[in-house]
Amino acid sequence: MSSVTDPETVLDQPLRPPHHRTVLPVGPPRHIVQPNGTPAWLVTKYHHVRQVLTDPRFSRAQLYSSDVAQPGNARSAVNDPDAIVNQDGTDHLRLRRIVQETFTPRAVARWRVWIAPLVDELLDDLEQAGPPADLIAPYVHALPSDVICRLMGLEGIIDREYLARVARYMLADETVPTQKVEQVRAEYSQLMADVIAERRERPGDDLVSDLVRAAERIGGIPEAQLVHLMCSLPTAAADSTASAIGNSLVYLLGERLDTWPRLGASLQEAELATERLIHHIPLGDGEFFTRYAVEDVALGGVTIPGGSTVAIARSSAGRDPEVYRTTPDEPFGDLFSPLEAPTLALGAGPHYCLGAPLVRLLMQLSLHRLAARLPGLRLTGPVEAIEWRLGSTTRSPRRLEVTW
Structure with missing residues (x-):
């Protein structure tokens, strides 16, 4: 077993669109300097x-x-120590059990009966407005925002516009003023703390009430962690899902327009394509998800010293030639065939994405029904002209102008 001491590699260039084509080489663990200047x-x-x-x-x-x-942008809610993603062991398990009790794959499957008509309502509005149109605000962002607000019983308290604004500050990058980030996060946290208190007194048939009841049964949950969980569920669900759908539409309409009618013709094939899209298209420039080695660990013939930061490149892992059959010219392989191995895009192990069933359902329905309704959908301009919205964890199109 060896410990690598070669000169560090500085990765100082963020991924640029189309970022699904910019993947770091696959190989043994190596010592680098991350874009924020810290070694890993x-x-x-x-x-x-x-x-x-x-x-x-x-x-x-x-x-x-x-x-x-500290990893990444310390102002982002993703890097808050109270976030569920930043807990380990029993602390993490207690928080995770709150969501697992109510956010099961079986429960998500039951939600399809009211989510599918909601998709159709948004498409009715889009089609009635007529081409040309922007897909992002009235469809890509509207769908996950409306779904999560209904699930959590937040209708009349927050709406899709408020949620988009809050997500921008909760997941802010360095371009957003710190004072404004702190102000919006404090206001949003207080709003959700008030909702939690109200649902404790008057529980209803909604996800917040279910989560509060589960927290009381499990016990030992610090209030700050519960508030952060309630804040992050709607913002993460809306922002991440909208980014996944928007980035997928850029790829499908910009590079694989020949597959578009096929997505609309078969829900089963749309489900297969969704899995490949989740697998291959990163949510943003934040290529790395980091861990801390609590002791020396042997990994791939290299000793990772205890006390080191480990940066995971999940996009690279998704192109590992020993696992997946892809080529440089077509990194996605056959868009309508099953993946050769389970994707790591949604994580693995204790921190596997709790919202994965909902992300999959919303992507499948939104892409399938849009393609079925508008098989002749196409971009009005080149992909290179798209303006991108940046965040600490996501990159997605601000607008996606289309016609049909």
Whole structure:
């Protein structure tokens, strides 16, 4: 077993659209400097990434101890120590059980009966307005926002415009003024704390009430962590799902227009395509998801020293030639065939994405029904002209002008 001491590689260029084509080379773990200037061990191979995601010797919580350089943009809600994604062990399990009790794949499947008509209502409005049209605000962002607000019983308290504004500050990048980030986050946290208090007194048939009841049954949940969970569920669900749908539409309409009618003809094929789109298209420039090695760990013939930061390149793992059959010219492979191995785009192990069933359902329905309704849909301009919305974890089109 060896410990690599080669000169560090500085990765100082963010991924640029089309960012699904910009993937770091797959190989053994190597020492790098991240874009924020902190050193890390870069892990790119599928089985190595899976080990880091599932091995308790690689911690998230330890990244936030006083003697560790903070990962990424510290102002982003993703890097808040109270976030569920930054808990380990029993602390993480308690928070996760709150959501798992109410956010099961079976429950999500039951939601299809009212989500599908909602998709059709949004398409009715889009078609009635007529071409040309922007897909992002009235469809791509509207769908997950409206769904999560209804699920959580937040209709009349927040709406899609408010949620989009809050998500911009909760997931802010360095271009957003710090004072404004802190102000919006404080206001949003207080609003959700008030909702939690109200549902404790008068519980209803909604996700917030279910989560509050589950937290009381499980016990031991700090109020700050519960408030952060309630804040992050709607913003993460709306922002991440909208980014996944929007980025997928850029790829499908910009590079694979020949597949568009096929997506609308078969829901089963739309489900297969959705899995490949989730797998291959990163949500944003934040290529790395980091862990902290709590002790020396042997990984791929290299010793990762205890106390090191480990940077996971999930997009690279998704192109590992030992696992997936892809080519440089067509990295997606056959868009309508099953993946050769489970995707790591939604994580693995204890931190596997709790919202994965809902993300899949919304992507499948939104892409399938849009293609079925508008088989002749096409972009009005080149992909290169798209203006991109940037965040700490996502990159997606601000507008996507189409006609039909």
